[in-house]
Amino acid sequence: MEVEVEGIVLKETLYSETSKILQVLTKEFGLISIIAKGASSYKNSLRSLALPFLYAKFIINYKKDKISTLKGGKVFKLYGSGAKDMDVYAYLSYLCELTYKVLQENNNKEIFIILKNALDKIDDGFNKTVLKNIVEFKYLDYIGITPDLNICHKCMNVTEPFAIDGKIGGFVCNNCYTNERKVQKDFKKILNRYQDVDISEIKEIKISKENELIVNEFLKEYYVSFSGIKLNSDKLIEMIEK
């Protein structure tokens, strides 16, 4: 069945001498595999459609739960191509790899919108760490490990947050505090904003550097402790963030 889909290439794998298999997150079907025959050779017309971080319309011969075949398409945008700052590629790699892993657990079509909106904002030059963290926060719902931000994760009482620790899963109250990272009173509101914000509506990002780092550190620890997701590209991000 020949169909048109709108999608973002998350990953490419070389296949035979000249072909590529693409992992494409589509608006219509979620994650699908597409073979681009001959796309590694310079003269091939599919070459410009078979690139990582590409957002495009793909005309494919669609096979449900199998590998679809690329017939043609139209390039909308190659994320990162206009970037002056090379760090952008590390964030694109990280977000595409994370998205691929999340889709293995939940091939939910809503994820396309989250990723596309975030990549658009990164392309527009918005704070990359904050956008990465917003995406990470939103993905927790899809992998079923949304943190409970209303309780102290040591005594389990509903309390005011005093400190935070990703390894134990969230906030710690005043009574249970030992050596976790202290937070301001309104910190829960900040985290709620990361969870709820519609990325496409973001006009500016206002957050103190200190809070930005606490959120980033929290999510890093939380993913390691609770998600079971391991990425290759997180080393790159860590190098940049140091």
Ligand SMILES: [Zn+2]
């Ligand atoms: Zn407590």
